[in-house]
Amino acid sequence: MAIYHLKTPISEEEIRKLKVNDVIFITGTIVTARDQAHRRALEYAKQGKNLPINLDGLALFHCGPVVKKEGEKWIAVAAGPTTSTRMDIFEDEFIKNFKVRVVIGKGGMGKKTTDAMAKYGAVYGAFTGGAAILAAKAIKSIKSVEWLDLGTPEAMWIFEVEDFGPLAVAIDSHGNNLFLDVQKKVEENRQKIYEKLGLSS
Amino acid sequence: MEIEKIVENVAFNILKQAVIYLPEDVKQALKKAYDEETSETGRTQLKAILDNIELAEKYQAPICQDTGTIIFYIKAGSEVKGLEKIEKALINATRKATKQVPLRPNAVDPFTQKNSGDNTGRLIPFINWEIVPGNSLELTVMTKGGGSENVCVTGMLVPGEGINGLKRFVVEAVIKAGSKPCPPNILGVAIGGGADISMKLAKKALLRPLNEPNPDAEIAKLEKEILEAVNMTGIGPMGLGGKTTVLGVNIDYAYRHPASFPAAVAFNCWAARRASARINADGIIEYLTHKKKAGEVI
Numbered sequence: 001m002a003i004y005h006l007k008t009p010i011s012e013e014e015i016r017k018l019k020v021n022d023v024i025f026i027t028g029t030i031v032t033a034r035d036q037a038h039r040r041a042l043e044y045a046k047q048g049k050n051l052p053i054n055l056d057g058l059a060l061f062h063c064g065p066v067v068k069k070e071g072e073k074w075i076a077v078a079a080g081p082t083t084s085t086r087m088d089i090f091e092d093e094f095i096k097n098f099k100v101r102v103v104i105g106k107g108g109m110g111k112k113t114t115d116a117m118a119k120y121g122a123v124y125g126a127f128t129g130g131a132a133i134l135a136a137k138a139i140k141s142i143k144s145v146e147w148l149d150l151g152t153p154e155a156m157w158i159f160e161v162e163d164f165g166p167l168a169v170a171i172d173s174h175g176n177n178l179f180l181d182v183q184k185k186v187e188e189n190r191q192k193i194y195e196k197l198g199l200s201s
Numbered sequence: 202m203e204i205e206k207i208v209e210n211v212a213f214n215i216l217k218q219a220v221i222y223l224p225e226d227v228k229q230a231l232k233k234a235y236d237e238e239t240s241e242t243g244r245t246q247l248k249a250i251l252d253n254i255e256l257a258e259k260y261q262a263p264i265c266q267d268t269g270t271i272i273f274y275i276k277a278g279s280e281v282k283g284l285e286k287i288e289k290a291l292i293n294a295t296r297k298a299t300k301q302v303p304l305r306p307n308a309v310d311p312f313t314q315k316n317s318g319d320n321t322g323r324l325i326p327f328i329n330w331e332i333v334p335g336n337s338l339e340l341t342v343m344t345k346g347g348g349s350e351n352v353c354v355t356g357m358l359v360p361g362e363g364i365n366g367l368k369r370f371v372v373e374a375v376i377k378a379g380s381k382p383c384p385p386n387i388l389g390v391a392i393g394g395g396a397d398i399s400m401k402l403a404k405k406a407l408l409r410p411l412n413e414p415n416p417d418a419e420i421a422k423l424e425k426e427i428l429e430a431v432n433m434t435g436i437g438p439m440g441l442g443g444k445t446t447v448l449g450v451n452i453d454y455a456y457r458h459p460a461s462f463p464a465a466v467a468f469n470c471w472a473a474r475r476a477s478a479r480i481n482a483d484g485i486i487e488y489l490t491h492k493k494k495a496g497e498v499i
Contacts, residue, residue, distance in 0.1 A: 001241065011440075011497075021242060023245070028226045035237075041472060045222060064266065064267070066265050066266045066268065066303055066304065066305045069304050077262050077266075077303060078263045078268075079266050080266045080267070082267070082347075082348070083351070085381065093462055094446065095282065098209065106380070106383065106439060107348075107379075107381050107440060107441060114232045126441060128246050128250060128253070128438075129265075129348065129373065129382050129439055129441055130250065130253065130265040130346075130470055130471060130472040131249045131250060131265075132253065132254070132257075132263065132264065132267075133253050133256040133257045133262050133263075133264065134252065134253045135266075137256060138264075151309075151315075152305070152306065152308070152316075152321065153305060153306070153307075153316070166245060168246075169448060170441065178242075178442070179379075179440055179441070181346060181442075182380075182436065182440060182442045183379060185442070186376055186434045186435055186436055187376075189434055189435050190376065190434075193433050193434065194369075194372075195255075196430055197365070197368045197369075197372070197426070197430050198365070199365055199369050
């Protein structure tokens with residue numbers, strides 16, 4: 001387990017060094033997108049329209065923050081990750097089109113996303129679910145917000161962050177997926193549990 | 202003061218308490234889990250959780266950005282006057298808390314996908330009523346996260362299999378849920394009644410503190426047995442592996458139809474947010490889960 005401090009834009013070379021179980025902290029720009037923003041971003045790509053921000057080398061954050069507005073300024077009050085599997089249906093295309101290098105969320109992602117991360121050079125950084133203040137304190141400012149018509153949780157928030165983490169590298173760019181490994185072990189443990197409970201399988 | 206105003210103030214206070222301060226029993230269970238966890242990645246996750254709990258208290262900010270769907274449980278004394286005004290008071294408190302705490306607006310019209318922006322909408326906040334003897338009013342709020350809600354399950358078991366069927370049902374629910382409900386979780390488990398009744402009881406069982414086993418010794422034993430079994434899965438904190446997958450199992454039941462064996466498992470994330478207060482006839486307010494002075498807005 002190694003610890004890395006990365007600055008955006010992050011290069012493919014830096015990403016390829018990372019292995020599952022490493023811990024990373026990110027400084028620079030991270031951009032939120034949940035279900036609706038993913039869907040819209042991919043529609044934009046299909047129509048050849050540019051996104052409000054160039055995501056190349058940045059980190060994508062599965063997050064619908066609690067925000068408040070003070071005057072003209074938005075402040076992130078709480079900003080933990082949301083469940084990433086919901087974005088599995090979009091993420092391979094998203095990585096391919098927009099070249100994000102780190103996808104931050106909770107709960108992990110599936111085979112299709114893992115393959116895309118290996119192909120295009122990206123990692124999945126698991127942020128502790130619910131640790132919303134830990135996240136909010138690393139957000140130094142909200143640079144802007146796009147697509148607010150989707151509602152505040154689903155809008156695209158552009159955060160300037162400092163040492164955002166700890167993020168556990170749970171999918172690396174070499175095809176390793178910590179969540180799928182744990183799932184495999186859980187399957188193996190099922191029999192032992194059934195035996196302990198006196199259940200037939 | 203008018204009952205409507207008192208209820209609004211108290212409901213606002215418990216909402217604020219719930220989203221910022223975890224109940225003491227949950228905090229203690231998480232600390233114990235951190236001390237006992239052997240997986241390095243699992244410990245990193247539990248450390249982040251404990252740090253986050255402290256930061257939320259320090260900055261008076263919600264523990265998690267998903268401040269949940271707001272559910273009230275009301276124990277209304279049959280002699281309390283003005284009960285018809287309570288619903289409106291709870292809606293007002295929800296709107297006020299959404300703005301002032303603040304909470305994330307989490308009420309979406311399922312047909313138009315429009316977010317109401319203030320955590321209210323048809324049947325939301327949801328209010329569970331119970332009429333009890335007496336002249337006091339007890340308010341409990343649960344702010345229920347979406348990630349853990351998405352893995353709640355109901356099922357119809359085979360009556361002939363008895364409790365073994367339930368054990369299998371719970372183990373499979375936990376395995377299937379995996380990392381999604383932000384483990385370590387609390388499980389509310391219920392059997393009997395009917396499809397709706399079992400889930401209602403399961404969810405309500407999440408309100409019971411972790412240090413209070415079931416008063417029925419046999420059921421308490423079953424709670425412990427299931428707890429130990431699901432912690433053998435190895436899912437661990439946040440599904441990254443480890444021995445803490447579930448912090449506690451709370452079971453409740455109703456009698457069942459001879460042909461039916463309804464079962465339900467309600468998941469709560471580690472951020473198991475709940476708070477209660479009692480409004481007495483003399484106007485004295487007792488905060489039951491969060492020991493603050495009466496009327497003090499924390």
